[in-house]
Each structure stands twice: as C-alpha cells, then as structure tokens.
Amino acid sequence: MTLEALAALSGAAGLTPGQADHMVENAVGVFGLPLGVAMNFVVNGREVLVPMAIEEPSVVAGASFMAKLARAGGGFQATSSEPQMIAQLQVLDLKDPDEARRRVLDHQAEILAEVDQVDPVIAGLGGGARDLEARVLRETAIGPMLIVHLIVDVRDAMGANAVNTAAERLAPRLEQLTGGRVHLRILSNLADRRLASARCRIPVSTLAFGDYSGERVRDGIIEAWAFAEADPYRAATHNKGILNGVDAVVIATGNDWRAIEAGAHAYAARSGRYTSLSRWSTGSDGGLEGELEMPMALSTVGGATRVHPAARAALELMGVRSARELAEVIVSVGLAQNLAALRALATEGIQRGHMGLHARQVAIAAGATGEMVERVAQRMVEEGLVRIDRARELLEGPSAAAGPRSETKA
Numbered sequence: 001m002t003l004e005a006l007a008a009l010s011g012a013a014g015l016t017p018g019q020a021d022h023m024v025e026n027a028v029g030v031f032g033l034p035l036g037v038a039m040n041f042v043v044n045g046r047e048v049l050v051p052m053a054i055e056e057p058s059v060v061a062g063a064s065f066m067a068k069l070a071r072a073g074g075g076f077q078a079t080s081s082e083p084q085m086i087a088q089l090q091v092l093d094l095k096d097p098d099e100a101r102r103r104v105l106d107h108q109a110e111i112l113a114e115v116d117q118v119d120p121v122i123a124g125l126g127g128g129a130r131d132l133e134a135r136v137l138r139e140t141a142i143g144p145m146l147i148v149h150l151i152v153d154v155r156d157a158m159g160a161n162a163v164n165t166a167a168e169r170l171a172p173r174l175e176q177l178t179g180g181r182v183h184l185r186i187l188s189n190l191a192d193r194r195l196a197s198a199r200c201r202i203p204v205s206t207l208a209f210g211d212y213s214g215e216r217v218r219d220g221i222i223e224a225w226a227f228a229e230a231d232p233y234r235a236a237t238h239n240k241g242i243l244n245g246v247d248a249v250v251i252a253t254g255n256d257w258r259a260i261e262a263g264a265h266a267y268a269a270r271s272g273r274y275t276s277l278s279r280w281s282t283g284s285d286g287g288l289e290g291e292l293e294m295p296m297a298l299s300t301v302g303g304a305t306r307v308h309p310a311a312r313a314a315l316e317l318m319g320v321r322s323a324r325e326l327a328e329v330i331v332s333v334g335l336a337q338n339l340a341a342l343r344a345l346a347t348e349g350i351q352r353g354h355m356g357l358h359a360r361q362v363a364i365a366a367g368a369t370g371e372m373v374e375r376v377a378q379r380m381v382e383e384g385l386v387r388i389d390r391a392r393e394l395l396e397g398p399s400a401a402a403g404p405r406s407e408t409k410a
C-alpha cells in the first residue's frame with residue numbers, strides 16, 4: 001500500500017472537516033470508529049485482507065477465526081449477479097390499469113432505448129437499461145395503481161443517482177403512454193436483481209475444541225440455524241449477526257449501509273415470513289456447509305468511496321477491482337460472522353469471548369489509559385465482574401482493588 005493510504009487507514013490523515021463539509025449540511029466535524037483488519041479470508045481462491053469499521057468488540061476476531069476454519073475447507077466460494085438496480089414508478093389516476101400495463105410493456109424496447117440515451121456514460125461502460133416490469137397493485141389504501149419497474153445495469157456504481165435520474169426522465173413518457181399521473185420515481189432497496197452469495201465448507205475435525213467434538217459443534221450450529229429459520233424473533237438477531245460483518249466492511253469502504261440493511265431485511269422477508277438469510281447443513285463428507293445470499297448494492301467508483309480517503313485506502317487494501325468483487329468478499333464476511341456467532345452460541349455462549357474486549361471498553365470508560373486498560377480489563381475478567389464501578393475501584397489503587405465487591409456479576 002502507499003504511505004498515503006496507510007496514513008488514511010491509521011486515522012492520521014482520514015476525512016478532514018473540510019471534506020466533510022462538502023459531503024453533508026451543517027458539518028461541524030468528523031466522527032471516528034475503530035478500523036480493524038480481518039485476517040485469513042480466501043475468497044474464490046484469492047487471499048484478501050478485510051477492513052472493518054465497527055464499534056463492537058469480538059466482530060473482527062470472530063470473522064478472522066471463522067475465515068481460518070473455512071480456509072481449511074478451501075475458503076469461500078462466492079458469486080454475484082449482474083449489478084442491476086430497480087427504479088420504481090408509481091402511476092395513478094388510471095381508468096384502466098390493465099390496459100395501461102399492456103401499453104407500457106408493448107413499448108418496452110423503445111422505452112429502454114430512450115433511457116440509454118439519457119445516461120450514455122453508464123451505457124458506455126457496458127451498463128444501461130435492461131428490462132421493464134409492470135404490475136397492477138389492485139388493493140391499496142387509495143385504490144388500484146400501476147407500478148413500473150425500470151431495471152438498469154449500473155456497473156460499479158451503487159446506482160441510486162443513475163436509476164433515480166432515469167426514472168425521473170422516463171416519467172413524462174409513461175404519462176403519455178398510460179394517460180395516468182406518475183407520482184413517485186425512486187429506486188427500490190429490495191435490490192433482488194443484484195444479489196451476492198457465498199458458500200463455505202468446514203471439515204468437521206476443524207470444528208472441535210476443548211471438550212466439544214466437531215460433530216457436536218456442527219450439529220449445534222445446525223440446530224441454532226433451524227431456530228432462526230423457523231422463528232422471526234430469532235431470525236432478526238441471527239441476521240443482525242450476519243450484518244455485523246457485512247456492515248463493518250460496507251462502512252469501511254464508504255458505502256451506504258442503510259441501503260444494505262434495508263435490502264437484507266426485505267430479502268429475508270420475501271416469502272411473506274421473515275427468516276434467516278443463511279443456511280447451514282451437513283455435507284456428504286460430514287463437514288459443515290454454509291451459504292448466504294443477499295442483495296448487495298455497492299459502489300467502488302462513486303460518492304464516499306472516492307471522496308473519503310480511508311474508504312479509498314480500504315478498497316486499495318482489499319485489492320478489489322469491481323463492485324461485484326467487493327460484494328463477493330462482503331457476503332463471505334457475513335457468512336463467517338454468522339458462523340462465529342452460531343459457534344459461540346451453540347457451545348460456550350457468547351459472553352465468554354465477548355468479555356475480554358468488553359472489559360477493555362469498560363476500563364476505558366472508567367478512565368483507564370495506556371497499560372492500565374489491559375490490566376484493569378484482565379482483572380475484571382478473572383473476577384467474572386465486568387462493571388464500571390469495579391473498574392473505577394481497580395483504577396483507584398491496590399487497596400481499593402482488593403476492597404469489597406459489588407453484588408451483581410456481569
């Protein structure tokens with residue numbers, strides 16, 4: 001990496017208040033997050049270092065450890081669909097919505113050609129308008145309406161600007177064709193034509209640790225997954241664990257994590273019942289097999305990915321050459337993160353691994369600096385008592401540290 005990129009990643013030369021002022025309104029400064037690098041990832045045969053911006057302890061360690069287990073089974077195999085985004089146009093005040101729908105579909109080729117004229121840049125890069133869909137929503141709170149989907153291949157852009165512009169330009173033509181009134185013109189975050197998926201296979205012997213056999217860990221993970229598959233209350237937490245990994249890389253690379261979150265949850269509910277985004281099973285050789293598929297609307301060329309020095313450096317560190325390749329790495333991280341959570345939950349519980357890092361945060365919050373952070377944290381973990389009042393006692397000195405303990409255990 002260049003020294004400039006390293007300085008950006010270290011925080012020494014990250015986003016300046018001046019740059020921030022060009023990005024949002026009323027900027028008064030910039031906001032930092034820890035940036036960790038997950039290790040051991042092999043995605044489609046390529047070693048990749050994964051930058052993760054996240055405030056939560058254990059996430060970077062969990063991803064790195066599970067990537068190491070997956071490496072024993074050949075790493076992650078990931079694929080992605082063409083980068084197609086959906087723009088929605090809502091057509092109201094139609095006398096005959098079905099007839100309007102037919103007219104739109106009859107003029108599909110001509111409409112798509114018009115859209116490509118509006119954005120020759122994307123078309124020049126190999127993207128452009130690909131498809132048109134039209135649905136009548138018969139029963140809404142205000143009566144029937146026609147919804148037209150314009151599908152655009154946005155290449156390495158996230159695509160919001162491209163498809164929103166295309167939808168706005170297309171609106172007068174749709175009004176002319178249908179005789180209706182086009183109301184909303186906006187992308188859909190349920191980007192189900194822009195999916196990324198990852199698979200991994202963990203040899204069963206690799207899963208064994210302590211008193212836990214590999215078979216027991218594997219079966220425990222599958223039992224945990226089955227719970228999420230059947231129950232929305234558990235699925236929400238299960239998917240949150242996936243998004244711990246996904247969002248951290250999305251944020252580190254300057255991408256829109258709200259769009260990813262919205263897409264993930266809507267995709268998880270696509271059957272009409274909210275469920276797990278991932279799937280775990282036993283392979284024919286007895287190993288643990290996992291897969292994850294979710295929408296991935298990402299950019300490697302526009303917006304903050306280019307303006308934010310640390311986001312640029314993060315992309316450089318990963319060595320990804322396209323938004324699709326970035327999506328394939330990120331979905332692999334999501335699968336690894338899910339495995340980390342399920343493995344911990346299915347065996348010794350989540351708190352044990354969490355406590356060491358959590359204790360450091362508690363120590364810092366109590367005022368510890370330098371080597372005292374580790375000393376106070378270690379002591380609290382040994383005592384099984386991770387609380388700010390105990391951290392303060394320990395910081396006040398040896399006599400206070402040996403003094404009376406609080407009642408509750410962490």
Ligand code: MEV
Pocket residue numbers: 056237238239240241242244341342345350
């Ligand atoms: C915590 O941030 C994420 C987990 O709750 C995920 C899960 O329960 O699967 C550990």
